[in-house]
Amino acid sequence: MNTPSIRRHRIIESPASILRLLLATITILALGGTTALADTVIADPVLEIDFDSTPPLPDGEGLAGAIAGRSGATIIIAGGANFPDEPRWETAKVWHDAVMVLDLSADAPAWTTLADRLPRPVAYGVSLTHPTRGVISIGGSDGRGHLDDAFVLAIEDGDLVRSPLPRLPTPLAYAAGVLVGDVVVVMGGQATPGGPASDAVFTLDLSTLDSSTEDPTWRTRPAIPTGGRILPVAATHQGEVFLFSGVALEADGEGGFQRIAPYLTEALAFDPASDSDSWRVLT
Numbered sequence: 001m002n003t004p005s006i007r008r009h010r011i012i013e014s015p016a017s018i019l020r021l022l023l024a025t026i027t028i029l030a031l032g033g034t035t036a037l038a039d040t041v042i043a044d045p046v047l048e049i050d051f052d053s054t055p056p057l058p059d060g061e062g063l064a065g066a067i068a069g070r071s072g073a074t075i076i077i078a079g080g081a082n083f084p085d086e087p088r089w090e091t092a093k094v095w096h097d098a099v100m101v102l103d104l105s106a107d108a109p110a111w112t113t114l115a116d117r118l119p120r121p122v123a124y125g126v127s128l129t130h131p132t133r134g135v136i137s138i139g140g141s142d143g144r145g146h147l148d149d150a151f152v153l154a155i156e157d158g159d160l161v162r163s164p165l166p167r168l169p170t171p172l173a174y175a176a177g178v179l180v181g182d183v184v185v186v187m188g189g190q191a192t193p194g195g196p197a198s199d200a201v202f203t204l205d206l207s208t209l210d211s212s213t214e215d216p217t218w219r220t221r222p223a224i225p226t227g228g229r230i231l232p233v234a235a236t237h238q239g240e241v242f243l244f245s246g247v248a249l250e251a252d253g254e255g256g257f258q259r260i261a262p263y264l265t266e267a268l269a270f271d272p273a274s275d276s277d278s279w280r281v282l283t
Contacts, residue, residue, distance in 0.1 A: 058111045065124035069135030071154045073105040079122035095121035095143040116160045126177035139172035146171035176234035182206040194256040197228030197249040241270045
């Protein structure tokens with residue numbers, strides 16, 4: 001097992017600090033100076049973040065698109081896909097249903113492959129960590145088709161517990177998602193293998209799972225205004241959802257769709273709680 005190590009990184013705390021640093025850099029370089037730049041970096045407020053290494057996955061192979069997240073002090077890695085045989089990417093892709101866990105509260109954390117497995121292989125879905133519920137898995141693919149499954153994986157009293165969520169309105173793989181409080185937001189993706197990219201946006205309020213008056217259901221929200229995409233990047237800040245980049249698809253002339261290069265570089269924002277229910281194009 002690898003010996004855990006700690007690496008500290010200095011991170012600029014706010015956009016204002018970044019702007020001040022940028023302006024200072026331009027000014028200092030214009031004057032031909034470099035010493036003051038280092039002083040500027042040290043003087044800015046920073047956050048101290050510790051990164052601890054963990055043991056590698058036990059099978060010696062990486063996993064693409066695995067379900068990944070944390071339940072309490074336990075990291076869960078489930079499913080995924082890879083090319084374990086040589087030559088890479090020229091042999092058959094293998095789709096996995098195994099569940100591996102790493103208890104970070106143990107004195108010497110080590111990966112354990114559970115006897116319990118996923119009902120079927122899953123990769124390339126959306127994975128989110130809820131602070132109390134566990135690891136949320138949404139959509140994905142099983143190697144034969146794209147999925148509309150949604151469920152939560154959690155470790156309770158040392159056992160793996162799988163709790164179903166309402167199915168997506170449509171199958172989706174290669175989508176992006178975020179968690180805003182108790183609201184799951186899923187954006188983009190692809191409904192069928194070889195099909196067009198989706199511009200759909202869906203939300204699910206997890207608080208309704210505990211309600212006696214509301215039925216939990218996915219809501220269809222305003223579509224991504226600049227078109228469908230697979231593999232976008234998503235983030236959330238102060239209740240707002242941000243969507244970056246992704247890959248647009250176009251018809252390949254043979255009944256399928258192919259990636260368009262260069263990839264997208266735009267940035268958009270969406271407030272799932274806003275009455276306006278609209279997107280803002282940032283770049």
